[in-house]
Amino acid sequence: MNRPRVTLAAIATQAGVHVTTVSLALRNSPRLPAATRERIRKLADELGYAPDPMLQALVAYRGNTAARRSPPTLAYVTNWNTRMGWREVTAHPDFYAGAETRARELGYHLEHFWMREPGLTHGRLSRILHTRGINGVIIASHVREIDVALQFDWTRFAAVKIDYFPHEPQLPLVTNDQLQIIRLAMQKVLAAGYRRIGFVIDEGWDITVDHLWRAGYLWEQQALAPADRLAPYLIPNREPLADWLRRTKPDAVIGKAEFVTATFKELGLRIPKDLAFVDIFLDDLSGKTAGVVQNHNEVGRLAVELLAGQLQQNKYGVPAIATTTYVEGTWRDGHSLPPRPGAASTPALGE
Structure with missing residues (x-):
């Protein structure tokens, strides 16, 4: 027999707090102290609480429609040798195009920031983004010669990287496989x-x-x-x-x-x-x-999808466990690779 669903009100009664506090804790909102969030989340687990996926979908939909009226901004942060030099390089323009399209579909505005603007330091850019209310960041198009850890106040941001550089911090990453x-x-x-x-x-x-x-x-x-x-x-x-x-x-x-x-x-x-x-x-x-x-375009799209999910769940900061999402390539036959005459094909290992 199905057990009745545990409600936020029931958790609030057990915890001795308002139902709004329970809602914030279960969304891991930074508006509550970490200890309070942990206590309420632990109690919810003990009571057998599980979120209602249909309700979550409705909340996400309502949030997206509101965003379309006044779209929040996601930062697309690059560190190429020139401000727009990454647009002339294989893959990188497609990363951005995919990210921009998916951001628009989800009700966001994507804005480019270049880390080498005169007088711009890591700390200053972090403060600028926070002051402007931008709490979602995509790190992309960083030259490999500068593999320096980004010194942002990461507790204020949800963030995703496209490709491996810079290696630190170890943020959720999307890349071609x-x-x-x-x-x-x-x-x-x-x-x-x-x-x-x-x-x-x-x-x-x-x-x-x-x-x-x-x-x-x-x-x-x-x-x-x-x-x-x-x-x-x-x-x-x-x-x-x-x-x-x-x-x-x-x-x-x-x-x-x-x-x-x-x-x-x-x-x-x-x-x-x-x-x-x-x-x-x-x-x-x-x-x-x-x-x-x-599939460079898909890399950009997935980066935005991951970031939007983090923002919805209030997942800020550098995660304890890094994750990588790989986008597979697609094979296309062509005349440049005909079957070799007289040679018996042998499958590679693993086939």
Whole structure:
């Protein structure tokens, strides 16, 4: 038999407080002392309280409709070399576009803040945001050369990071699943019958994703005979790419088109007749090139969704346990990766 639902009024009676105090405590509102919140939340657990999901949905809906009349602002904080330089870099404009669209859909206004404005310190920006009533922050587009902990008063903010930099503080993070992306690319190339598979990538970019590209590439090579396992070619490199291609003689290359196209032309390599190619930053959807589409827009959208959820639940500050949300890439077949004639395909490990 179903037990009657425990109400806020019942908890208030047991706790000896007003029902409004119980509501604030269960929403983890900073308006109450931490000890009071903890005492009431513990009592609610003991009584078997569970929130009504339908009521929560109604509250969220009413909050969103009110927000559309006077949209609250979310801060999108960047630290690129120039104020808008991130707009000229792969992925970052799409992060922002996705975040801006989802913020608007949820009734928020997204505003960009650049951390290198003249005279702007971490503490000053933190105070500006607080004074303006902005309590939701997305940290995005930070150059990897400045991996310095952000000195905000985090007790005042709910926050989410896009990508890994800066590493501190360890906030909830949303990023493309680069490990899945490179492993997917390797598995597709292996399944097409290729064995000597090269990987060409900018070393700085690999650092930016915490070396997940190299990790996935080297792992999938365990399906190959040792003689066919190639070390990744990292840019910059003492050995010119053309010399590396001549020396290692790969039958397929994974990378980004802009890193390899000029050298392929220099050597007279015809794709795919002489060499198969897979782009892990695929934006040419004509079918000419095989590769993985990275869903940058979805990363931005999810960052806003996570942040909106934190604000609704009054989750402020740096969490005790960091979490990461990964967005998988999408494979697209293309003429640059035909089945290799006469080669029996062998699935990669894990398939």
